[in-house]
Amino acid sequence: MIREELRELSAGERSLTAAAPAFSDRHSGVVAKPYPYNGKTSWDIYYMQFENIARMNNWSNEEKACLLTSMLRDSAAAILENLCSSDLRDYDKITSALRLRFGDAHLTELLHGQLHNRTQQAKEDLTTFAYEVQSLAKRA
Numbered sequence: 462m463i464r465e466e467l468r469e470l471s472a473g474e475r476s477l478t479a480a481a482p483a484f485s486d487r488h489s490g491v492v493a494k495p496y497p498y499n500g501k502t503s504w505d506i507y508y509m510q511f512e513n514i515a516r517m518n519n520w521s522n523e524e525k526a527c528l529l530t531s532m533l534r535d536s537a538a539a540i541l542e543n544l545c546s547s548d549l550r551d552y553d554k555i556t557s558a559l560r561l562r563f564g565d566a567h568l569t570e571l572l573h574g575q576l577h578n579r580t581q582q583a584k585e586d587l588t589t590f591a592y593e594v595q596s597l598a599k600r601a
Contacts, residue, residue, distance in 0.1 A: 499533075500562070504565070526555055529552065
């Protein structure tokens with residue numbers, strides 16, 4: 462019985478290995494993987510990077526939906542609880558829900574306050590300070 466299961470597993474591994482070249486051929490050898498998103502960083506920046514990776518890998522909207530939901534962690538993953546099962550395969554609905562919760566648009570007031578209060582730290586070089594101020598100004 463155990464030997465039968467091992468043979469089945471081995472046969473399954475061979476079929477997966479045989480399918481692998483088709484995947485890499487489709488992607489012309491370039492396969493980039495998105496990193497996890499937990500909701501603690503800018504959604505807009507993550508979304509831009511995810512879209513670039515999806516374009517490089519030539520993913521369909523359904524593939525993007527599957528990969529994006531598998532990359533969500535913590536409070537970002539909790540967003541999925543509010544979507545019905547058919548929406549979990551709809552890339553646009555998933556990204557809309559994430560944008561509403563984590564997008565920079567709702568942070569405008571907070572960012573204005575951070576920009577107003579931002580001062581150069583004691584050991585912070587001018588280049589870093591200027592970059593941080595410029596980044597806040599762009600997002601605010």
